[in-house]
Amino acid sequence: MAVFTRGFGGRRQREAEELPPGQYLADGFPVLSAGPTQYVDTDDWSFTITTETGERSTWSWQDLLAMPVEDVTVDIHCVTRWSKLETRWRGVPVDAFFEDVESTSEYVMAHSFGGYTTNLPLEDLLDGKAWVVFEYDDDPLTPEHGGPVRLLVPHLYFWKSAKWLSGFTMMPSDEPGFWEGFGYHNYGDPWREERYDGD
Ligand SMILES: Nc1nc2c(c(=O)[nH]1)N[C@H]1C(S)=C(S)[C@@H](COP(=O)(O)O)O[C@H]1N2
Ligand SMILES: [Mo]
Numbered sequence: 001m002a003v004f005t006r007g008f009g010g011r012r013q014r015e016a017e018e019l020p021p022g023q024y025l026a027d028g029f030p031v032l033s034a035g036p037t038q039y040v041d042t043d044d045w046s047f048t049i050t051t052e053t054g055e056r057s058t059w060s061w062q063d064l065l066a067m068p069v070e071d072v073t074v075d076i077h078c079v080t081r082w083s084k085l086e087t088r089w090r091g092v093p094v095d096a097f098f099e100d101v102e103s104t105s106e107y108v109m110a111h112s113f114g115g116y117t118t119n120l121p122l123e124d125l126l127d128g129k130a131w132v133v134f135e136y137d138d139d140p141l142t143p144e145h146g147g148p149v150r151l152l153v154p155h156l157y158f159w160k161s162a163k164w165l166s167g168f169t170m171m172p173s174d175e176p177g178f179w180e181g182f183g184y185h186n187y188g189d190p191w192r193e194e195r196y197d198g199d
Contacts, residue, residue, distance in 0.1 A: 026082035091133030105170035118177035
């Protein structure tokens with residue numbers, strides 16, 4: 001009981017002090033998708049990085065499971081103002097995919113099954129800042145939350161964490177993804193409240 005009370009107090013403390021500006025703590029785990037939920041079998045899933053020269057590297061579900069896996073506990077922040085603290089994921093750091101990819105491009109377009117896209121600087125995906133995840137809270141990632149595999153980029157607003165991830169295209173110059181083309185901020189740092197174009 002004492003442990004529970006202390007833990008709860010700690011969480012409340014975090015809520016007050018550690019939410020980015022304009023965010024509130026979500027109840028549960030909201031689902032936000034611009035289109036219909038995609039149902040992709042692990043047998044049909046693959047992830048392809050296409051470079052500026054057209055070179056392609058592809059990983060199957062089996063390839064993914066053979067890669068170095070990490071457990072990560074991170075806070076996530078949606079531009080619609082909900083945040084969730086200490087969410088638990090399992091996946092492969094994006095760095096591992098780039099070990100065998102040769103590219104001079106500094107920008108990445110993440111692609112999803114279903115057609116969603118979002119753009120990111122390559123450096124925001126590397127050095128342990130982003131993961132290709134397939135479990136949430138010790139269970140396989142559900143289709144609603146982007147399973148079998150989604151991108152996780154917790155230091156940016158959650159629209160950058162593409163659900164139903166299918167690939168990266170390397171871009172020599174930056175281009176807007178889906179929401180970025182509809183007026184969302186190009187970069188999306190929650191601590192600077194970069195919600196919309198011009199913020
Ligand atoms: N493919 C795809 N990925 C997506 C989206 C989407 O519509 N399609 N929505 C984004 C937005 S705006 C948010 S807040 C999160 C929501 O993830 P969740 O439904 O798991 O909470 O997914 C992001 N990734
Ligand atoms: Mo969002």
